[in-house]
Amino acid sequence: MRRTSGVLVWLFTLLSLASAAMAQPVQRQRVQSNDPVDIYRNGKHAGELAYYLMAPAGPPRGVLLLLPGLACPAEGVFKETALAQEAARSGFVVAVPTLNNRLYLDSAGTRLLGQVLNRVAQQYPTAGRNLCLGGFSAGGQLALAYAEQLVRDSVRQTWRVKAVFGVDPPADLANLWQRGQRDIDRNCSALLVRGGQSTLKTLGDAFGGSPEQVPAVYQQYSAFINTSPTGGNLSQLAATPVRVYCEPDMAYWRWHLCATMQLEDLNAVTLRQLVDCLQRQGNTRAEYIETTGKGKLKGRQFPHSWSIVDAPECVQWLQTCLSR
Template sequence: MKYLKCLTISLAVLISNNLYGQNIQKSKASLKGESFSFYYRLPAEKTEGILVLLPGWGESPQSIFKKTELPAVLAQRGYLTVVPELKRTLFADDFQLAEIDLMISMLKEKHSLGAIPLVIGGLSAGGSVAIGYAEYLLSEGKNSGLKAVFVIDPPLDLERMYISSERKIKYACLGLVQKEGVFIKNYLENALGGSPVSKPDEYLKRSSFSANAVDGGRAKFLKNIPVRLYAEPDLEFVRKTYCSDLQFDDINATDLEKLNKFLQQAGNTRSEYIATKGKGFHSWNIPEAKDCADWILKSGNQQH
C-alpha cells in the first residue's frame, strides 16, 4: 500500500539482461513451497565481497539498481550486489531469514565464492529486515562473514510504531495518515497476535530494537559490528505534506537516533547516525553512493 512510504533449493534459473544499462542476472528459487526471485550484479572482476540490499515495502527488486548508484559503484570495486523479492513485512520473520540464507548460499555455490565479506543494507521495511537478519546471524554465532549493516529510514521498534499508529488514528487529519494508522495497527495485531500490552514478548522478539528494554532487545547483538543508520528527519516536510499533528516519534528517525545512542553507550564506537538534508524524505538518495561504498569496503577489511 502506497501510504507505507510514510514509513530447500528446488529451482534455479539464471537470466542475463541489460537492465538500466547494467548486466543484471536473475535467479529463482523455492522455499517451503513458495517461489521467489532475486537479482544481482557481478563485479567487473573477481568477487571480493557480497552486498545484500533489501527493498522497501512493495518495491520491485530490479528497480533498486536504478534508484541507487551503489551497485554500480561497488561493481567496480569487487562487490557483488544482490536484491531479493521480499514479502510485505515490517520485521524479519522466519521465512525472510531462511530466504536470505538460501539466496546467499545459492550465489556462493553458483559462483564458487568462499569466505568473503558480507554486508547487508536496506530501505524502510527492507532496512528492518536487514537489521533483523544481522542480529540473527550474530545471535546464532554463524560463520557468515558478516562485516557491517546499514539501513535507510526503517521502523525498528514495533512497540513505538504501534503507539504511533494509535496516535495517527486520533489526529485531526483524515486521509493518508489516518489510513496508515489503521493499517499498521491491524497489521501488527494480526502479525504478532495483539498489542504490545497483550503480547509484549512477541514485540520484543520481532523488534530489531526495543527502546524500553534495558538491554535494547535484539539490538544488543549489534554491539561489536559497524552500523550506519541513515535518515532525513524532515518533520516540517511530513507535517506540511501529510498532517500538521505529526510528532518526531511518528517518524522512523526516532528509532535510529535512539538505537545509535544505545549502541554508543554500550561501547560500539563504530555506530553512526547520519541525518541528511535535501536528499529526499524516505529515499534511496539519502546515502551518498561513493561514501557508502568506501565505508562498506573499509568495514569489509576490518577484523571484529
C-alpha cells in the same frame, strides 16, 4: 506467524520507481516457482521467489545483500539508488531478494535469505563469507534483524557480518504500533488514518495483539526495542559496524500530510536512540547519519527514499568494514 495483510503503511504507498542507468547487467535467479506465504508482491514476477544479482567488476571481495522497501519491486533497487552499481565496481557481489511484504523477519523470510546467500556462495566461492547488509524502510528493519540473527548464530552460520545499514527503517515495531495509534487518534489525514489502521491490523494479526498485550513478541521481531536497556536483539550488534540514515524533513510532512505532526512521528527519534544504545554498549562504529535536502524520487523532493544515502561514500565505508 500469520502473513502480512494488505499494503502496509502511510509513507510506503507513496513510493514509485526513480530512473537511473545501470552500470552492470542484472541477472534474475529463480529460487522457488511459488510464493505460498506471500512474502513478495508488486514485482514483474510476483508469485515467484528469486533474487536479482549484479556481478562484481573484478575479483569478488564480499557480498552485499540489499533489501527493498515494503511493496517496492526488488528490481527497482537498481534504479532507485546507485549503491549496487558502486558496490559491484568495488568488488562486491550484489544480491537483491524478492522479499518486500514483511515488516518483521519470519521463518519464510529467513529461509529465502539463507537460500539466496547459499546460492551466491556457490556461484562466487572466492568471495568468501564476508557479508554486508542494507535495506530501505521496512527492508532496513529486516536487514538489521537478519544481521542480528547471523551474529547470534555465528557458531552455526558461516557468514561473517562485516557491516549493516538501514535507510530510514522503522526499527522498533512497538514504536511503529504506537505511531499508528497516534495517527488514528489525531485524525488529521485520511492517508495517515488508513496507514495507522493497516499498521495496527498487520502487527496485531501477526503478533497476536498490541505491544502492551504481547511485549515479548514485539521484542522478538524488532531489530531494536527502546524499552530494553540493551535494545533487545540490538545487543547482538554491539561489535558490528552499523549505520542508520534518515532525513527528518518536518516541513515536508507537515505540508503534505498533517500540520500537527511531530518529530516523534518519524523514524528519526528511534534511530538516534538505536545508535545511542549501541554506543553505550561500546560500539564505536555505530553511526546516525542525518541528511538535509537529499531525498528525491523521480526528481522531486521526497525525504523517505534511498537517495538520502551518498552511494560512493557508503560503499567506501563498506570497503573499510570489509578490510577489518
